[in-house]
Amino acid sequence: MNxxxxxxDVAFQVYTWLLIVRILLSWVRHNPYQPVxxxxxxxxxxxxxLFRRIVPPVGPVDFSPIxxxxxxxxxxxxxxxxxxxxx
Numbered sequence: 001m002n003x004x005x006x007x008x009d010v011a012f013q014v015y016t017w018l019l020i021v022r023i024l025l026s027w028v029r030h031n032p033y034q035p036v037x038x039x040x041x042x043x044x045x046x047x048x049x050l051f052r053r054i055v056p057p058v059g060p061v062d063f064s065p066i067x068x069x070x071x072x073x074x075x076x077x078x079x080x081x082x083x084x085x086x087x
Contacts, residue, residue: 001087005080012076016069018044023065047072 022044030037051064051071 004087005083008083009076009080012072015043015047016072019048019065019068019072022048026062 018040022040025037025040032038032041048064048068051067052062055062055064055067057063
């Protein structure tokens with residue numbers, strides 16, 4: 001049972017790091033056709049696009065990743081608490 005919770009927690013941590021890398025990539029020039037970068041964009045874009053519809057950019061600054069981090073953390077906490085309670 002503990003392996004399920006640990007695996008879920010690791011998955012959330014990996015996705016959080018992918019979001020961080022995605023944000024850092026937006027600050028530097030990069031080759032969007034490079035396979036690793038393309039993978040990061042393809043994995044993170046669906047989640048980030050949900051929040052871009054809700055939180056419009058303020059000038060050149062996009063605050064949607066901050067909201068995405070908050071929601072991702074909230075989902076992680078709820079799921080892990082639920083699993084700890086019922087497993």
